[in-house]
Amino acid sequence: MRKRLIAIIALIVLGSMMIFASPAKEKSAETSGPIELKFWSLFTGGDGEFFNAMIDEFNASQNEIHMTNDMVRFDDYYTRLTTALAAGTAPDVIVLHQARLINYVPSGTLLALDEYISDDMLSDFQSAPLEACRMDGQLYAIPFDVHPIVMYSNKALLEEAGVSEIPQTAEEFLAAAEAVKEKTGQWGSLIDNTTGTYKAYTLTRLFVSLVNQQGGSMLTDDLSAAAFNNEYGYNALVNLQMLVNEAGVNPNELDYDAAMNMFKLGEGAFYFNGVWATGTLEQTEGLEFIASPLPPFMGKSAAWTDSHTFAIPVQKNQDPVKVEAAIKFIDWMTANAHLWAKAGNIPTRTSVLEGAAFNELPYRADYAAAVSSVIPNPPTAAWGEIYETLSDLLESAVTKNEDPATALNNMENTVNEIISHY
Amino acid sequence: MIPGNKDTRDGILFSLPFMIVFALFMIYPLVFGFYISFFQWNILGTPKFIALQNYLDLLKDERFWSSLWHTLQFVLMTTPVLLILGFIMALLVTGKSPLKGIMETCFFVPYIFSMTVVATLWAWIMQKDFGIINQILRILGKDGVSWLTSEKNAMWSISIATYWWTAGFNMVLFTAGIKQISKEIYESATVDGAGPLQQIFHITIPLLKPTTILCLILQVIASFNVFGQVYVMTGGGPAGSTRVLVQYIYETGFNYFRMGYSAAMSYVLFLIIMVISVVQYAILGRRND
Numbered sequence: 096m097r098k099r100l101i102a103i104i105a106l107i108v109l110g111s112m113m114i115f116a117s118p119a120k121e122k123s124a125e126t127s128g129p130i131e132l133k134f135w136s137l138f139t140g141g142d143g144e145f146f147n148a149m150i151d152e153f154n155a156s157q158n159e160i161h162m163t164n165d166m167v168r169f170d171d172y173y174t175r176l177t178t179a180l181a182a183g184t185a186p187d188v189i190v191l192h193q194a195r196l197i198n199y200v201p202s203g204t205l206l207a208l209d210e211y212i213s214d215d216m217l218s219d220f221q222s223a224p225l226e227a228c229r230m231d232g233q234l235y236a237i238p239f240d241v242h243p244i245v246m247y248s249n250k251a252l253l254e255e256a257g258v259s260e261i262p263q264t265a266e267e268f269l270a271a272a273e274a275v276k277e278k279t280g281q282w283g284s285l286i287d288n289t290t291g292t293y294k295a296y297t298l299t300r301l302f303v304s305l306v307n308q309q310g311g312s313m314l315t316d317d318l319s320a321a322a323f324n325n326e327y328g329y330n331a332l333v334n335l336q337m338l339v340n341e342a343g344v345n346p347n348e349l350d351y352d353a354a355m356n357m358f359k360l361g362e363g364a365f366y367f368n369g370v371w372a373t374g375t376l377e378q379t380e381g382l383e384f385i386a387s388p389l390p391p392f393m394g395k396s397a398a399w400t401d402s403h404t405f406a407i408p409v410q411k412n413q414d415p416v417k418v419e420a421a422i423k424f425i426d427w428m429t430a431n432a433h434l435w436a437k438a439g440n441i442p443t444r445t446s447v448l449e450g451a452a453f454n455e456l457p458y459r460a461d462y463a464a465a466v467s468s469v470i471p472n473p474p475t476a477a478w479g480e481i482y483e484t485l486s487d488l489l490e491s492a493v494t495k496n497e498d499p500a501t502a503l504n505n506m507e508n509t510v511n512e513i514i515s516h517y
Numbered sequence: 518m519i520p521g522n523k524d525t526r527d528g529i530l531f532s533l534p535f536m537i538v539f540a541l542f543m544i545y546p547l548v549f550g551f552y553i554s555f556f557q558w559n560i561l562g563t564p565k566f567i568a569l570q571n572y573l574d575l576l577k578d579e580r581f582w583s584s585l586w587h588t589l590q591f592v593l594m595t596t597p598v599l600l601i602l603g604f605i606m607a608l609l610v611t612g613k614s615p616l617k618g619i620m621e622t623c624f625f626v627p628y629i630f631s632m633t634v635v636a637t638l639w640a641w642i643m644q645k646d647f648g649i650i651n652q653i654l655r656i657l658g659k660d661g662v663s664w665l666t667s668e669k670n671a672m673w674s675i676s677i678a679t680y681w682w683t684a685g686f687n688m689v690l691f692t693a694g695i696k697q698i699s700k701e702i703y704e705s706a707t708v709d710g711a712g713p714l715q716q717i718f719h720i721t722i723p724l725l726k727p728t729t730i731l732c733l734i735l736q737v738i739a740s741f742n743v744f745g746q747v748y749v750m751t752g753g754g755p756a757g758s759t760r761v762l763v764q765y766i767y768e769t770g771f772n773y774f775r776m777g778y779s780a781a782m783s784y785v786l787f788l789i790i791m792v793i794s795v796v797q798y799a800i801l802g803r804r805n806d
Binding site: 177202226290350356509516 | 577754758772
């Protein structure tokens, strides 16, 4: 009995020694081995595999820094990030959408990067995406990519329908879509318009683009109210409604995943999505498509866009060694963004955009030009909620073919109410 | 207290581990949530005191009222059906059927799955274009149904998934209730010539009243708190037509980081559930005595 007791105690002691021994091991590794950095990624879609491959390649390319990548489900990413920032447990480097910067910079949770980054590195960046990361003159993030909405066209269907040119105006687009429907029996366009895995974001992205193409904007210049309840908004909405309802060239109650699948299966001629879809579409066997910048359907070129950026959270005891390592990581990732362009995204550094590796990829060079006509996201903390809510309201307006004037009034009132809360 | 008896001290000591966790993760958030509902706060910044503004705002917030209405719809769609289904299942598994063991397992198994599993499963089954139900309908030459993408059907589809998932729990409660009814009552009823249906309506149902009240109150509370199924199956869509209150609370709190407003809505929901439960208990419970 006593022997057994001793054995048990010995086991417990041994066990606890093992438990306490392991962190000590890690500590010693930190001082002698490579600098350990932690990163949280939100890339879980088609782009995830390209991103993970880049991290692996970064780790293999040098032995000074080791980056650990922790994938967070996209839906939960910002929830987790915000709570971690509030609790002071954020990782060393994070990825943020440019549109979200405004939610984090004012509270001082992101490190201002100006003093850490060399002028050489900065001058390599395209000015539009870089300036979008500045607030009150200070740089809070480094743009990794730009991902505007583009138009994908199915080559075979267009050929069969006798459409030889990519349509450039709303009228041409409708004519092409109708020709496809008539001659091939497939859908003319595949704009997702209902909530599935995602909300009907494509409707919002197109609405934003179409309003801007006419010279309008979503919010007033001082960001204090909605500015789309006018002729511009009306034309944009009526056009989106018409494709589904009067013209019947776009399926109703189509969700994001279904739209993507139908385009892959050749069941529709035109498909709209962010450039991130390119990589996935390329891997689809038997699908021949063209990716082009969003055509200037309603006047000038303008396309909704967002941008993935890297930022460094402010830590309680910021370790300058880790900050320096994080900058090196960001430098490497942006300088090798031709790997990221495989997923479809547009790089932000001149050296990459002009480099051979990027220009060898199909389509990318064509729509890289679209970067010059991207629409900046309104810099207000309310934009996230506005964007989500407009997706619901546009879904309702398009799928139920609501009276456009009433729908726009409702959208305006809702947006103004949202703004009043921030 | 007996001299030398250390019951009180030991009692406190033994319940301390639980009490600490309880206070830290239940009491503190409860009090803090109420406190923060009078502030405008985005988690990262400094809270700004705005007194009752959050509560006044929600009176005017169309999305708050529509979410509350959707929640109420869900409560009305699920509660009666789940009670009746649970009761029928309980009758089947307490009856004389040789299959009752298998039935009990089949009825209860869905309940042990996590919400995410159940909701994902049903979302795929009911997918409009490639879900299995619509595939079968098409094979039979019928048109597919927009289970989750039409405003008319979406809440019913979520309810159907919920029936499948949670009816088994009510079955367990009803089964326990039925087993407590003395066999002698049934025997004497049989002797008096009462048929099975008469026995159910005149013996089982009246004697099950306490269980029914318990099930009803639990079910109403559970249905008011619905979130997961909706969030996974429709994301509140189409066009926000299935967005329920808990989802709206979650979105304002953890997507838009309007913590004060989110907390204010939580307390309104809390009040609604409390009032309904008290009223239910007062009306149904009193007659029972």
